[in-house]
Amino acid sequence: MTETRWLDTVxxxxxxxxxxxxxxxxxRxxxxxxxxxxxxxxxxxxLVKLSSLPDHQMRMTELARGLVISKSALTYQIGQLExxxxxxxxxxxxxxRGVLAVLTDEGMECLRRIAPAHVEVVRKYLIDRITRDELITLTRAMGKANQAMQATG
Incomplete structure (x- = not known):
């Protein structure tokens, strides 16, 4: 049995x-x-994911995978958005058997309306608080964590 490596102070x-x-x-x-x-x-x-696609639609299973949520959670969220x-x-x-989630014109308009305030929050509390070098380091570090989790399922 391997001994637990507890976190040090840092x-x-x-x-x-x-x-x-x-x-x-x-x-926030x-x-x-x-x-x-x-x-x-x-x-x-x-809404963001669907808006980024040329035809504004995606298979539900692929959408769940891309957003890293369960199919049942996605089904619930799509139901609310519907x-x-x-x-x-x-x-x-x-x-x-396949089902597509399709962004409506109303969905695209909603996204256009609320995206600026969303970006403002992200900038105010994260992006504009750290340097460009710190952003690059953060991206690399989170990329490594994501890779490790993808590799283990």
């Missing part, structure tokens, strides 16, 4: 700094999105 400080900053930033983002559009952060990310008229579901051509 490692614990880094972990807590990451954790607290993440939770606080997520709270949720507050802004709720106030401006009645959306959750996952719902906003769905009720708001921001997304619709349609059958996948050539695949009777």
């Amino acid at each position: 490692e614990m400080a880094a972990w807590h700094a990451f954790l607290f900053a993440y939770h606080r930033l997520e709270k 983002i949720e507050e802004q999105l709720k106030a401006d559009a009645g959306l959750t952060h996952p719902q906003y990310e769905i 009720k708001a008229g921001l997304v619709r579901r349609t059958d996948c051509p050539g695949d009777d």
Whole structure:
């Protein structure tokens, strides 16, 4: 049995700094999105992902994978977005079991309206607080963490 490698003082400080900053930033983002559009952060990310595609649509299974959420969580979020008229579901051509999530014109307009305030929050509390070199280091560090998690499923 391998002995546990506990976090030392520097490692614990880094972990807590990451954790607290993440939770606080997520709270600010949720507050802004709720106030401006009645959306959750996952719902906003769905709209962003769909808007980035040439035809503004994607298979639900691929969308869940791309957003790193479960299929059931995505189904729930898409249902909420459908009720708001921001997304619709349609059958996948050539695949009777496949379902596409499609961004509606209303969804695109909502995104155009709320994206500037979202970016303002991200800039105010993260991007504009650190140097360009720190951004590059942060990107590399989170990339390594993401790679490790992808490799292990």
